[in-house]
Amino acid sequence: MNKRIFSIHLFRILMIAMLVIPLAMGAISSPAKASVAEGGVVAWGNNWSGQTIVPEGLENIVAISAAFSHDLALKSDGTVVGWGDSYYDQAIAPPGLTDVIAISAGASHNLALKSDGTVVGWGENFDGQATPPAGLTGVTAISAGYEFSLALKDDGTVVAWGDNYYGQTNIPDGLTSVVAIAAGAGHSLALQADGTVVAWGSDNYGELIVPADLMGVTAIAAGPNHDLALKSDGTVVAWGDNDFEQINVPTDLTDVVAIAAGCYQSLALKSDGTVVGWGGYGSGESSPPDVLADVIAISAGESHSLLLKSDGTVVLIGSTTHGIPNLVSAKTGVIAIATGQGHSLALKNDGTVIGWGSNVYGETDIPADLTDVVAIAAGGIHSLALKSDGTVVGWGPGGVTSGPAGLTGVTAIAAGYHHSLALKSDGTVVGWGNNYSGQIDVPSDLTNVIAIAAGLYHSLALKSDGTVVAWGTNYNGVTDVPAGLTDVVAIATNFIQSLALKSDGTVVAWGWYGNAQSRVPPGLNDVIAIAEGYDHSLALKSDGTVVAWGDNLNGELDIPAGLTNVIAIAAGWGHNLALVQQETSNLAPTANPGGPYLGAINTAIPFDGSLSSDPESDPLSYTWSFGDGSTGSGATSVHTYTATGLYNACLTVNDGSLDSASVCTLAVVYDPSAGFVTGGGWIDSPAGAYKANESLSGKATFGFMAKYQKGTNFPTGNTAFQFDLAGMAFTSQSYEWLVVNQGSSNAQFKGSGLINGAADPNGNAYKFMLWATDGAPDTFRIRIWWEDAAGEHDVYDNGAAQAIGAGNIVVHTSK
Missing domain, CATH: 2.130.10.30 (Regulator of chromosome condensation 1/beta-lactamase-inhibitor protein II)
Known part of the structure; x- marks a missing residue:
């Protein structure tokens, strides 16, 4: 095999091998550096599978x-x-x-x-x-x-x-x-x-x-x-x-x-x-x-x-190696977090779950229809979710995720390396999955349980009387619960150590070859939550700061500078997560004036800004500026224009402390009795007008007529515009409105039509607007475009009122 092909094959083999090596055992990547953002999830530690990267928006x-x-x-x-x-x-x-x-x-x-x-x-x-x-x-x-x-x-x-x-x-x-x-x-x-x-x-x-x-x-x-x-x-x-x-x-x-x-x-x-x-x-x-x-x-x-x-943002999907983040579609709205061997989970306030990091065993393949989740747990290579109806959903390898048939009434879940636990509302515990060391052999007399924790090949239960029960393997003394341990309010365990949080805010540890307690930082108190990783521990204090101790091979103890306002913690096999309290600050509202609006002169036109919004749902006040010097208020407002024209009707909303940006829409005011407009001739089409080839310039011909039929509010007529050099011939099909401005000898009208007899790329008619002035000289402008969900796409626009080369434009005004 030649050297280049061999190198590519070797690269593939190494990549697959690195994904299946237990991350906590190998610790083969450099510690990830963390940054603290305002609110959301913060992660640090081992990053070989991207489990510590929560993508920031590009x-x-x-x-x-x-x-x-x-x-x-x-x-x-x-x-x-x-x-x-x-x-x-x-x-x-x-x-x-x-x-x-x-x-x-x-x-x-x-x-x-x-x-x-x-x-x-x-x-x-x-x-x-x-x-x-x-x-x-x-x-x-x-x-x-x-x-x-x-x-x-x-x-x-x-x-x-x-x-x-x-x-x-x-x-x-x-x-x-x-x-x-x-x-x-x-x-x-x-x-x-x-x-x-x-x-x-x-x-x-x-x-x-x-x-x-x-x-x-x-x-x-x-x-x-x-x-x-x-x-x-x-x-x-x-x-x-x-x-x-x-x-x-x-x-x-x-x-x-x-x-x-x-x-x-x-x-x-x-x-x-x-x-x-x-x-x-x-x-x-x-x-x-x-x-x-x-x-x-x-x-x-x-x-x-x-x-x-x-919108200019980037979504990333797939596995990661050198700090390239997996897909995490959102970090806000998170209410709970969990970490496994090489993956991480987050529960959002809408009851959905997001996952990132290693996916070798499908541990981050969140079921597509998973909703109504109230708790999550991440094991070595599998994940669990507790639903509001008391049932459990698992994903990852079979056996460890599929709970006993008919399991209901669950109030808490825990995921170990290859086994799972469920706490039922009657205070009993159910286990399933790997039982190599008896880790799912729940003691037959175990009742009154209020919390559970699952480790490598062992399990813990916290009883309502503040005592702790352990079963399964006793590797490194992880099930040797200290004699006389009482007043416990929370428990945590993983590979070689177990923790108990007492009601006085202190932490008791056991395992780690019988020396676990000696590793707890002296004087540690005011603790409100604990988490246990592969060979390191975390404690969340009442002031929102985090304390870490134990092994630091992957930067597990390198708590990001400035990390405060933490409300939850999770420790994985070489990495950590912290859920940070979202800072609440008033955000400006957004105005939505609706429109565009169309109405006749001296007729009340209703304006509707009710689609305006505020991020905090604060009540809004509304200020309208109708473009003719008049103003109005209220989510809905009515205004009567006394002159024809095209007006910018603008809306600003206020949430009690902040104004929105002013947002404007078009108000078209017409007078069916004002007259009509006709024209024909040619212009010298400038470079840049024809968008498909902006280098083109030359003669373009036009002809048009627009008028209101007597007793109607709908304009009729026809418009033709031809730019031979571009091979473009536009013909109108219908008009939407016509505005004839008496006293200024100009008119504007809008409609739709076809180019070379064909519709736009979406099968709809093209839009057009024409501006015409009867003066010295006569001027002409036409814009032709098409629309889709992304916006408006210009086909032609000569850009400004342009003197015609030959022909004439006549604005026929009523006397």
Whole structure:
């Protein structure tokens, strides 16, 4: 086996091996550094599976790129943000890097394309992959491969540099008219303007066997050893390595607008903003959340994927290695937390559960229909949820999660390494799962229990009289409850030590080779909660601070500076969680004036701002400004305009202390008896007006008539606008309104129509608005657009009132 293919196989073997090694036994990653945010969940300690990373929201993102163990995001201000593995500084953007318009993350190096057509590289550079050729300019696209790089120039040629072991940087002779490029592990792809694909480099997995009949391609993507092509009909074709079923494209997949190829998985973005994934080796990297929508870009990495939403935020799915966070859709509203061997859970105030970290055994595969949860527990490799109806739901390996048939009346749950416990409302305990050491052999006379705890191969129960009962293995003395221990209000246990919290706020410990109590910090008091990890302990004090003791191999004792206002704690096998009290502060309300509004002159027009809102649901007061110097108040208000025109009606709301931003909507006031407007001629269409090709300029012709039929409030007529150079001919179908302004000889009207006889991309008529002035000179403006959920999309707009080149416009006003 050659060295490159062997290295990729070895990388896969190591990744799988690292996911199944018990994290607490190996402790093979560096301790994660924590930061304290205002409210939410804080985590620290071992981070090999991402269990200590609670993602912070990335905002104003316009592009994303996922690699083996690091990620990049391009912000709207032209700067780059990186995170994850940075052994070669690949997650750290070069100082002063700005004006970036595209990014590409390779195995351990990155490329950034600047607005001036130059390329910047950083990260690993053993093969020169991060050093673009001197004098490289005119670049329009970039792609970073395993240890090499590609650049597409504005003349349709390709430049390559870096490792050439497989000939992946040997550009085929005569390759021109290229419109897109993609770099894999040891091969390269180029999409030509005629919709065909060219491949070169490694062919160990069939990467170069482009389907013979493949045509009409509009986009390409290269994984390390497999490739994807998006066709103009919205379907996807795949070839190359299929060890993880990454080229098994779903047979019903259509309407695709973008594709991404990762190490083991493939992704497709559909026109409705949803994402479809296939392949992968079980880390969730090809399983986007069912509720996820509004996605505008996708990128696939080694065992994780990135999804960019239309609001500029980034969602991350899949497994993690070097601090790349798993999907945690929200951190606010959390009311309880739990940690297992390598995973973490959070219970939200709406009764749903979120999970992150290791998922080798399905321990973070939250059941899709799980709701009404009141408590959670995380075991070594499984998870439990207690529902409000007293039943228990488990996920992870079978046996340890499936409770006894008919189990009801449960009030508390506990998850050990391979066993589970349930406390019933009658004070009895039920156990299930592994029983190697008798850990589920609940003492037959055990009653009056008020709390339970499950360790490695042992169990604890706290009775209503303040005493503790233990059973199962006594490894390290974890079941040797100290004689005379009473007044206990809480218990905790894990691997080699057990804890009891007494009513006086002190802590008693046993286990750890008989020396557990000697490790409790001297003078520790005022404790209100305890948690026990693999070989470390936590105590939450009444002042909201946390004390930790025991082993610190993974930074378990490195409590984040400034951590206060803690209301709950959880200790895992090398990592910790703290639930921080959300700071409450008054937030400004949001005004919603409704509209747009349409009404006749001298007629009362109702305005409705009742959809305005306040984050704290405070009562609101309303102030209206109707755009003609008049004001109003109330959630609903009525106003009568005495002159025709287009008015900005604005609303501001106040929650008793803070004003909202003023939000305006359009109020159209017309007079059916004011007159009508006609016109015909041409304008010199300026560059930038035709949005599909803003370089076009030249003559555009128009003709229109708009009027109200006698006794009606609905305008009629027709409008035609033709820009021959762009091949665009617009004709109206209907009008919505017409405003003729007496005394100023101008008119505006709005309607809908077709372009070249066809509807918009959604099958609806295009919208248009026309402004006309009868003056010296006559002026004309037309805007044509279409709408969808994302907003308005201009087709044509000459931008301002423009003097006509020939013809005339007449505003016929009534006398």
